[in-house]
Amino acid sequence: MLDQWLDMTLNDKAPPVYSGALASASYRLHAPGVLELVPDTRATNARACVFSAAVHGNETAPVELIGELLAAIEAGTLRLGAPLLVMLGNIPALRAGTRYITTNLNRLFKRGLDTAGSEPDRARELIARVDAFYARHSALPPLHYDLHTAIRESLYPRFAVVPYSSTPTAPEQWEWLAAAGIQAVLDQHCHSWTLSHYSRHYHGAQAFTLELGRVAPFGGNDLAALGPMLGLLKALAGGAIPARAPADTMDFFRVEREVRRESDEFCLCFADDTPNFTAFAPGTRLARDARTGDTVVDHTPLHVVFPNARVEIGARAALLATAAAPPNTKVE
Numbered sequence: 001m002l003d004q005w006l007d008m009t010l011n012d013k014a015p016p017v018y019s020g021a022l023a024s025a026s027y028r029l030h031a032p033g034v035l036e037l038v039p040d041t042r043a044t045n046a047r048a049c050v051f052s053a054a055v056h057g058n059e060t061a062p063v064e065l066i067g068e069l070l071a072a073i074e075a076g077t078l079r080l081g082a083p084l085l086v087m088l089g090n091i092p093a094l095r096a097g098t099r100y101i102t103t104n105l106n107r108l109f110k111r112g113l114d115t116a117g118s119e120p121d122r123a124r125e126l127i128a129r130v131d132a133f134y135a136r137h138s139a140l141p142p143l144h145y146d147l148h149t150a151i152r153e154s155l156y157p158r159f160a161v162v163p164y165s166s167t168p169t170a171p172e173q174w175e176w177l178a179a180a181g182i183q184a185v186l187d188q189h190c191h192s193w194t195l196s197h198y199s200r201h202y203h204g205a206q207a208f209t210l211e212l213g214r215v216a217p218f219g220g221n222d223l224a225a226l227g228p229m230l231g232l233l234k235a236l237a238g239g240a241i242p243a244r245a246p247a248d249t250m251d252f253f254r255v256e257r258e259v260r261r262e263s264d265e266f267c268l269c270f271a272d273d274t275p276n277f278t279a280f281a282p283g284t285r286l287a288r289d290a291r292t293g294d295t296v297v298d299h300t301p302l303h304v305v306f307p308n309a310r311v312e313i314g315a316r317a318a319l320l321a322t323a324a325a326p327p328n329t330k331v332e
C-alpha cells in the first residue's frame, strides 16, 4: 500500500478508486495525496487525527516520518486504533523539490477563498477533505499536526507553532510535545490561514504546525532525531495515551509583531544564515522597506523566527517574538 501510495502520489498515477484492507484497518484514497485509514476496532482514547506534510514541497523529513508510520501500520507492527487522515499537501512542489510553485499554499486555508490557480485549488481540495473527515468522525476530539521543516538553522531545531485562535491548547498537548522532542513553542498573535490554523480555527482541533528540523532532500534527513516524534504519531494513530514529559523542558515565546514585505525594495538587516530565535537588542534595525520604512526593535529584545526576504510582496517576511512564561500546564 505505502509504496503504491507514494508512487501514485509522486508520479500522478492515482487510479479512480484506491482502497483496501490492512491487518487492523481499511484505507481509501480520497484525492491525490489524501489517504484515510479507519481502524477495524477503535481505541477508547481515539482522536480524529490529521497528519499532514509537504504543504511545502522541499520539506521532506515529515514525508519520510509519515512513511514510517504508514509502513508500521501496513506491516502490522502498529495496530491502528484511531481514524487517520494523512495528507501530502503540495504534490507538484514535492515533485519539483521546491517550497511552492506559484504561491505559498500555507497561507490559503481560509473558507471562501476565491483566488484562481493551482495552489488555491489545492487549498480548497484539502479544506474539503479535512471538513469531510472531521464530519465523519465528529464523535471524536479533533487533532491536527501539520509537519514542516525550516529553511534555516534554529536555536531550537524542533518547535511548535500554535495558531492564533479562540481554541485553547489542552494542557496534555504540552507534555506530549515535550516528550516528542519539541524544544520550543511559538504562540501566534494573529490569524495566519495556515493549514494547522484552519483545523484549530474552524474545527476547534488541537492543531499545531510542528517544525521538525531543517529543509533537506529525501535521504538527507536525520530521522533518528525524530524518533520521539514518530513515537507520538504512532501512539495517536494507535489510539494510545502518548508519553509525557514536563512542559517546562520547552521554552515558550509569543509573537509580538510580524514583518511583511510591502515593496520590491525590501531587505532584512542581518545575515542570511542567522538562526531562528536569534535575539536582537532594543534599537536594532531588523528590516528596511521602501514603502513602510524601517522595522526597529523597541524596548524589549525580539527573537526573529522564519526570516525570509524572498517572500512574495505582501507576505510575511519574519515573526518577531518575546520570551513568554509557560502556560498553565497542569493536566487535570
Ligand SMILES: O=C(O)CCC(=O)N[C@@H](CCC(=O)O)C(=O)O
Binding pocket: 056, 106, 148, 149, 150, 151, 152, 161, 163, 192, 194, 196, 209, 306, 307, 308
Ligand atoms: O523556515 C521558514 O522560513 C518557513 C518554514 C515554514 O514553512 N513554516 C511555516 C510556519 C507556519 C505557521 O506560521 O504556523 C510556514 O511558513 O508556512
Ligand SMILES: [Zn+2]
Binding pocket: 055, 056, 059, 148, 149
Ligand atoms: Zn513549511
